[in-house]
Amino acid sequence: MTDRFSQAPIMAVEQTKNVPKTAQEAIWQVVMANRILGNEGILDALGHVSLRNPENANTFFQTRSISPFEATRDDILEIDLDGNVVTKTTLKPYGERIIHGAILKARPEMNAVFHGHFAAVIPFSVTNTPIRPITHVGSFLYQGVPIYDDYEPGGGMLIRTKQEGERIAKHLGLHRVHLLRGHGCDIVAENLPRLVAAAVYLRDNATIQWQIILSGKDAKYLSSEEAKAAMETGLFGASPIDRMWGYWAARVKRNMPDMR
Amino acid sequence: MTDRFSQAPIMAVEQTKNVPKTAQEAIWQVVMANRILGNEGILDALGHVSLRNPENANTFFQTRSISPFEATRDDILEIDLDGNVVTKTTLKPYGERIIHGAILKARPEMNAVFHGHFAAVIPFSVTNTPIRPITHVGSFLYQGVPIYDDYEPGGGMLIRTKQEGERIAKHLGLHRVHLLRGHGCDIVAENLPRLVAAAVYLRDNATIQWQIILSGKDAKYLSSEEAKAAMETGLFGASPIDRMWGYWAARVKRNMPDMR
Amino acid sequence: MTDRFSQAPIMAVEQTKNVPKTAQEAIWQVVMANRILGNEGILDALGHVSLRNPENANTFFQTRSISPFEATRDDILEIDLDGNVVTKTTLKPYGERIIHGAILKARPEMNAVFHGHFAAVIPFSVTNTPIRPITHVGSFLYQGVPIYDDYEPGGGMLIRTKQEGERIAKHLGLHRVHLLRGHGCDIVAENLPRLVAAAVYLRDNATIQWQIILSGKDAKYLSSEEAKAAMETGLFGASPIDRMWGYWAARVKRNMPDMR
Amino acid sequence: MTDRFSQAPIMAVEQTKNVPKTAQEAIWQVVMANRILGNEGILDALGHVSLRNPENANTFFQTRSISPFEATRDDILEIDLDGNVVTKTTLKPYGERIIHGAILKARPEMNAVFHGHFAAVIPFSVTNTPIRPITHVGSFLYQGVPIYDDYEPGGGMLIRTKQEGERIAKHLGLHRVHLLRGHGCDIVAENLPRLVAAAVYLRDNATIQWQIILSGKDAKYLSSEEAKAAMETGLFGASPIDRMWGYWAARVKRNMPDMR
Numbered sequence A, B, C, D: 001m002t003d004r005f006s007q008a009p010i011m012a013v014e015q016t017k018n019v020p021k022t023a024q025e026a027i028w029q030v031v032m033a034n035r036i037l038g039n040e041g042i043l044d045a046l047g048h049v050s051l052r053n054p055e056n057a058n059t060f061f062q063t064r065s066i067s068p069f070e071a072t073r074d075d076i077l078e079i080d081l082d083g084n085v086v087t088k089t090t091l092k093p094y095g096e097r098i099i100h101g102a103i104l105k106a107r108p109e110m111n112a113v114f115h116g117h118f119a120a121v122i123p124f125s126v127t128n129t130p131i132r133p134i135t136h137v138g139s140f141l142y143q144g145v146p147i148y149d150d151y152e153p154g155g156g157m158l159i160r161t162k163q164e165g166e167r168i169a170k171h172l173g174l175h176r177v178h179l180l181r182g183h184g185c186d187i188v189a190e191n192l193p194r195l196v197a198a199a200v201y202l203r204d205n206a207t208i209q210w211q212i213i214l215s216g217k218d219a220k221y222l223s224s225e226e227a228k229a230a231m232e233t234g235l236f237g238a239s240p241i242d243r244m245w246g247y248w249a250a251r252v253k254r255n256m257p258d259m260r
Helices: A023-039 A097-106 A119-127 A136-141 A162-172 A192-215 A224-235 A238-255 B023-039 B097-106 B119-127 B136-141 B162-172 B192-215 B224-235 B238-255 C023-039 C097-106 C119-127 C136-141 C162-172 C192-215 C224-235 C238-255 D023-039 D097-106 D119-127 D136-141 D162-172 D192-215 D224-235 D238-255
Strands: A048-053 A056-063 A076-080 A112-116 A177-180 A184-189 B048-053 B056-063 B076-080 B112-116 B177-180 B184-189 C048-053 C056-063 C076-080 C112-116 C177-180 C184-189 D048-053 D056-063 D076-080 D112-116 D177-180 D184-189
Touching: A023 A048, A023 A056, A023 A076, A023 A112, A023 A192, A023 A238, A048 A097, A048 A192, A056 A097, A076 A097, A097 A112, A097 A162, A097 A184, A112 A192, A119 A177, A119 A184, A119 A192, A119 D192, A136 A192, A136 A224, A162 A177, A162 A184, A184 A192, A192 A238, A192 B119, A192 B192, A192 D192, A224 A238, B023 B048, B023 B056, B023 B076, B023 B192, B023 B238, B048 B097, B048 B192, B056 B097, B076 B097, B097 B112, B097 B162, B097 B184, B112 B192, B119 B177, B119 B184, B119 B192, B136 B192, B136 B224, B162 B177, B162 B184, B184 B192, B192 B238, B192 C119, B192 C192, B224 B238, C023 C048, C023 C056, C023 C076, C023 C192, C023 C238, C048 C097, C048 C192, C056 C097, C076 C097, C097 C112, C097 C162, C097 C184, C112 C192, C119 C177, C119 C184, C119 C192, C136 C192, C136 C224, C162 C177, C162 C184, C184 C192, C192 C238, C192 D119, C192 D192, C224 C238, D023 D048, D023 D056, D023 D076, D023 D112, D023 D192, D023 D238, D048 D097, D048 D192, D056 D097, D076 D097, D097 D112, D097 D162, D097 D184, D112 D192, D119 D177, D119 D184, D119 D192, D136 D192, D136 D224, D162 D177, D162 D184, D184 D192, D192 D238, D224 D238
Parallel strands: none
Antiparallel strands: A048 A056, A048 A112, A056 A076, A112 A184, A177 A184, B048 B056, B048 B112, B056 B076, B112 B184, B177 B184, C048 C056, C048 C112, C056 C076, C112 C184, C177 C184, D048 D056, D048 D112, D056 D076, D112 D184, D177 D184
């Protein structure tokens, strides 16, 4: 299988109009991404997303320590890549914000980070089973999904020190996704719409793949060539990403009156 | 199994009152079909349906490139069977509209086409497992569900060229449903209510059948005779189809205030 | 296993205050049962319930041919035990109403009948796997769940003739539940609240039991003694049945404004 | 496996600000816990929670015999640890309230008890399969989850006598959770937010663990050291518990207008 999942640098995907130009636009997009992830059941009380500040590559935006479901503009903090809260506030940040800072520092070509715990990825993480692209919308997984298991002793499996943040970023390397054993996953992307799409389709791909694993049947996964082409022309193309973001935002607006 | 799933032409099912008589009626039915499929979770941001124009057999109606969940009358485009947008508009059509044109061209007795990616069919598509009718509402599957795996190299597994559209239509042949490996399925029907019913019950049949496959138990599938009779007298009879469409529309009205 | 599931007559469970005293009360209870079954996802567009007329033991109440989700007082028909519509109306009854008449005729001690197709029972019906009580709320299944597979040739697996209605009633015998191969199940009960509870907990019991079957593990099912006691003192006791009906009705009221 | 799940006393977790100081605060928290558990699908018509009276360690608060989904302040009864209703009322208490009294009597360091029947735990209870922590939010399960199977003969598997209440409390011992064979589970915690979190994450852990069991794959569970640290620094820390409770309460407020 290693021949299919080479460690070559992941191709750069052209940035779309979905990248906010100002801090204010970025903050609003972070609010919407939180609401989408809460509304779609990708995040519950736990887990978080971040977006690099378009006005300062050394800081990012993220909600304070509340559930994504409840995020508003007033809950967004500006945080530097070492995890220091830049916003003058007494609001409490997430304990694991260091994950976001460390990955954004290590991946200057990327701007958005997801950390979450949805159930579909856990069986893969504890059984050392590689996640592989099983459909065209899982194509972004084609370079493999490594599994992190190098937790700080006594840290309760949470990533809260600068050292462990750096280990996490190093382990993720040039991948878009890695799993954390018995914990969840981290995802990195060029922008928030792609990040949200990657979280949704990682869940869907893992769910379907596990059903196939349970059957014991041999399956035809996407080849690297198929996956690369599917990613460039399909999933992460500007048009489908706009359609997806529009769809998820429309569902937020239907379900959450304060977002209309 | 081939003896049970012969390739004889699929019987013509009498057309019901559900076929709109005018372009305006057809457009409204396309909007409702989109909303139903979004509301029932059969389509998400991706996937699409179409209906032949009752005033011009050489064109069909379909939404522009948005999620079915959001469709309104203003989003419906008229498109010819080669995929050219006939409506004078700058609105963007779906990249894969050629699937609809090619199938409607090859199947003059049919009027409605579905293309989608719901999870239940994927395991069958990648493990070469035949979908077979396991209940009376799965009876329309009795002539078999072939699996397409002849993608354009470099096309990202999307169907966007006239050539591949023709291959898709040829592969579907006289079937009502085929799967696309690692991608989803296409369905064709006489009218939109039957098409929506086929999508819903394909999902349900696949879901149940996979549970049986996981158990490793032998199952008694519908015989061809049972399936034919179930289809003629049951699932696709005028009365159940009206009841189903009424049900799905009632749920759309409950959940989507703008459709009341 | 036959030693555990003897064919002795099922005990008579004391009738509760939940039996309506008048036709008008019965009609309203039928409306509510329809809404509950639609709201809980036990019935979709298809399937139906009935309740014997408390003012005439030879007729029963049932909605016309619409989805249970949409039922109102104006949709309730009075039908005799041979399936003749007594109500002076042009409204269309269900094709399968003969199931209800035949079972109510054969079971004078019972007053309510359910016919539905929820997915959880299908795998048992096509693999000849006995459903057995796995929890206290599945206790009513303790005398076994036989599987009917004696369909009228050419009838499309639907039960629409007097003859097949009688075969169905005979096959059900003194059981509370039987399955129809590749189709669904019939349930009979003393009153509508018990009938609805039996439908919900049949689904739950089947769902859990299938998970155990998939694991290949040996399981400890309820013994006949446990099941009998659980049924008398627990599930079908007046207090839990009132609580369940109150719960399901409260959910209907929350979700369906016209029922408030 | 016994080496991993020693029977040493479970560590005392520091009490948080989540413990109400007055009876009135406690009553309101019991209402909210009921609504949360109903809204999250952890409890349906059956099952119940309780909280010790902060003004009298020998009584607890619990709703009368209604579904948690419907609980209001007016439904809360004060009950002593032997199950006698202290509130002057004709409202009917739950038959199984003795579970709550017996556990609160045996565990003076604890203040909240849950009894419920969600599907995810049943397969473990009937196949004698130990539930083990598979993620950091399942860490509170690290000392093992024993399975009770010592029902009163003829009691219908319900816990309604003082004697059986005491057996239940003794069987639970110093654990946080035990299962009841073919019935459900009991959970005990320092306060209601932790209790609700334990119920939600027991469900999630059991759901994921069963998927792994179905696969037949070896899995890496949390070590005792990991689990202890995850529990102290993570799941049951003040900050995540506040975030979880805020999240679940926000969802109640969105879905239940009378709770706004």
